[in-house]
Amino acid sequence: MPRNNRRQPRPRDDDDSPDIANLLTGSRTIQERRNGSWHVQPISERRAERDYVCPGCSVPVAKGTAHVVVWRADGVTGDAGDLASRRHWHTHCWRIGS
Numbered sequence: 773m774p775r776n777n778r779r780q781p782r783p784r785d786d787d788d789s790p791d792i793a794n795l796l797t798g799s800r801t802i803q804e805r806r807n808g809s810w811h812v813q814p815i816s817e818r819r820a821e822r823d824y825v826c827p828g829c830s831v832p833v834a835k836g837t838a839h840v841v842v843w844r845a846d847g848v849t850g851d852a853g854d855l856a857s858r859r860h861w862h863t864h865c866w867r868i869g870s
């Protein structure tokens with residue numbers, strides 16, 4: 773009789789969700805902007821393991837490029853929702869943006 777020890781598959785890694793724990797313990801800062809408060813987490817070259825599209829300039833943030841991850845800090849949609857809607861920006865695009 774087969775043992776019923778079917779493992780739950782790990783959630784598909786179709787996001788960079790494994791980084792969330794790091795994001796929450798990393799050296800992020802909170803920045804105040806006209807459009808709200810934002811968590812800003814620097815991502816080093818080594819941790820930039822995927823391509824992202826920068827919302828500031830619509831140009832991909834190439835893998836291996838140091839950049840920043842930004843998500844809301846004013847709790848409008850709750851921490852989980854805020855994190856889920858985080859965006860990856862070129863560092864300079866975020867700096868000059870809005």
Ligand SMILES: [Zn+2]
Binds near residue numbers: 827
């Ligand atoms: Zn950009």
